[in-house]
Amino acid sequence: MFVQFSTWDIVRNLLEGGKWTLALSLIAFILGGGVGLAILFARIARNRLLQAFAKTYIEVFQGTPLLMQLFIVFFGLSLVGVDVSPWLAAALGLTLFTSAYLAEIWRGCVEAVPKGQWEASSSLALSYAQQMRHVILPQALRIAVAPTVGFSVQVVKGTAVTSIIGFAELTKTGSMLANATFQPFLVFGLVAAGYFALCYPLSLYAKSLERKFHVAR
Amino acid sequence: MSLVKIAGLHKHFGSNHVLKGIDLDVAQGDVVALIGRSGSGKSTLLRTINGLETIDKGELRVDGTALHDGKGDLRALRQKVGMVFQQFNLFPHLTAGQNVMLAPTVVKGMSKRDAEDIAKEMLLKVGLAEKFDSFPDQLSGGQQQRVAIARALAMQPKVLLCDEITSALDPELVNEVLAVVRQLATEGMTLIMVTHEMRFARDVGNKLIFMHHGRIHESGDPRTVFANPQTPELANFVGSVTVAA
Numbered sequence: 001m002f003v004q005f006s007t008w009d010i011v012r013n014l015l016e017g018g019k020w021t022l023a024l025s026l027i028a029f030i031l032g033g034g035v036g037l038a039i040l041f042a043r044i045a046r047n048r049l050l051q052a053f054a055k056t057y058i059e060v061f062q063g064t065p066l067l068m069q070l071f072i073v074f075f076g077l078s079l080v081g082v083d084v085s086p087w088l089a090a091a092l093g094l095t096l097f098t099s100a101y102l103a104e105i106w107r108g109c110v111e112a113v114p115k116g117q118w119e120a121s122s123s124l125a126l127s128y129a130q131q132m133r134h135v136i137l138p139q140a141l142r143i144a145v146a147p148t149v150g151f152s153v154q155v156v157k158g159t160a161v162t163s164i165i166g167f168a169e170l171t172k173t174g175s176m177l178a179n180a181t182f183q184p185f186l187v188f189g190l191v192a193a194g195y196f197a198l199c200y201p202l203s204l205y206a207k208s209l210e211r212k213f214h215v216a217r
Numbered sequence: 218m219s220l221v222k223i224a225g226l227h228k229h230f231g232s233n234h235v236l237k238g239i240d241l242d243v244a245q246g247d248v249v250a251l252i253g254r255s256g257s258g259k260s261t262l263l264r265t266i267n268g269l270e271t272i273d274k275g276e277l278r279v280d281g282t283a284l285h286d287g288k289g290d291l292r293a294l295r296q297k298v299g300m301v302f303q304q305f306n307l308f309p310h311l312t313a314g315q316n317v318m319l320a321p322t323v324v325k326g327m328s329k330r331d332a333e334d335i336a337k338e339m340l341l342k343v344g345l346a347e348k349f350d351s352f353p354d355q356l357s358g359g360q361q362q363r364v365a366i367a368r369a370l371a372m373q374p375k376v377l378l379c380d381e382i383t384s385a386l387d388p389e390l391v392n393e394v395l396a397v398v399r400q401l402a403t404e405g406m407t408l409i410m411v412t413h414e415m416r417f418a419r420d421v422g423n424k425l426i427f428m429h430h431g432r433i434h435e436s437g438d439p440r441t442v443f444a445n446p447q448t449p450e451l452a453n454f455v456g457s458v459t460v461a462a
């Protein structure tokens with residue numbers, strides 16, 4: 001049990017955990033983006049039922065802690081007989097969480113397109129779908145880039161919560177190492193540094209995008 | 218036969234009765250100037266003509282396409298009615314040429330090449346042939362407004378609505394836009410314009426409509442109406458704005 005851990009051993013193990021943090025973040029972001037887009041379209045649709053569904057979806061996932069969502073996916077699904085691995089539960093939970101937030105961020109971007117753009121395109125006899133496709137969404141997209149990249153930081157940090165259901169990403173690996181090495185300060189310092197290394201470039205990138213699109217307007 | 222016919226048109230914003238029974242006939246080639254105090258309902262009337270505002274009650278017919286009490290084929294109506302806005306409302310992510318090409322390709326299903334020919338022709342008409350590839354933010358306000366006119370004309374509307382299209386412009390840019398409108402008028406385009414340029418209304422318009430509290434209070438030939446207002450409200454209004462010779 002008393003294996004000696006060199007600092008390199010610690011770092012090596014943390015890098016392994018970090019790899020899973022990165023993978024989970026990417027999956028959550030990509031799948032969450034896809035689902036989020038579908039929720040966005042429902043949210044801004046003319047159909048009241050779709051709107052109500054999307055609104056509820058967003059409110060439920062924004063109004064409950066990510067941790068509870070993970071618990072419900074992880075334990076809830078096994079209750080009904082579906083055996084989910086921590087990995088699947090983590091990916092699923094984070095995807096739901098991410099999709100709700102992205103849908104809401106993007107809705108804000110669609111609404112930020114000035115009313116005059118709707119009026120001008122209406123007066124040219126474009127249909128709702130044509131307005132969306134050719135006038136509104138291209139402009140919303142430009143507005144959305146910076147806050148979307150900014151939100152990706154929240155996704156990366158959100159993955160830490162999945163350690164609780166036993167998924168061996170960066171934080172979980174860190175707690176295991178801290179227990180084994182009795183060097184929690186060193187280990188969690190390195191864990192924090194790992195998150196920072198992932199998040200800081202994203203923040204910087206989001207800021208530079210924000211400046212760029214600000215000037216471009 | 219009139220090109221635009223409005224009869225008994227009513228419009229409310231909540232409890233605010235904004236248009237109180239408008240009757241209006243516009244013939245092919247008419248140049249109608251809508252004047253009146255702020256809040257009298259000029260913009261609202263104009264915007265009902267292409268369905269940007271809903272109609273509570275009344276008839277609206279443009280070249281055979283009709284709305285009864287606000288119900289009817291809005292997109293068919295809008296293909297016959299062009300509109301130019303005070304704030305230009307160009308699509309900022311598209312070039313001037315693409316702004317003009319968009320509706321002909323998307324709405325009328327025209328080929329890219331045909332739409333491009335039309336866009337070039339329309340930009341030439343407003344004196345901006347060389348700005349085809351410029352984005353709106355690279356153009357002056359006057360140029361943007363002229364692109365907006367070209368964009369509306371590319372759909373070959375039967376009537377063009379203009380809502381204070383020079384009000385957002387620096388004074389030195391007003392004339393280049395008015396010159397384009399004047400040109401359209403001489404070419405026989407049917408125009409309905411809300412304007413604060415009284416002199417322009419008098420010189421270019423052949424019909425003047427004075428709106429007051431949601432009604433057409435007085436109307437007629439611009440020269441006669443300006444020279445000889447029949448109601449104290451119009452006399453008052455004309456007195457408050459300069460109609461310099």
Ligand SMILES: Nc1ncnc2c1ncn2[C@@H]1O[C@H](COP(=O)(O)OP(=O)(O)OP(=O)(O)O)[C@@H](O)[C@H]1O
Nearest residue numbers: 230231233235253254255256257258259260261262
């Ligand atoms: N979208 C709206 N919602 C509620 N009320 C409105 C709306 N648009 C206009 N109104 C009201 O309708 C009335 C007529 O407005 P309208 O814009 O037609 O006036 P106008 O004659 O064009 O004035 P202006 O010269 O200031 O442009 C005003 O009382 C205005 O407050």
Ligand SMILES: [Mg+2]
Nearest residue numbers: 259260261411
């Ligand atoms: Mg107005």
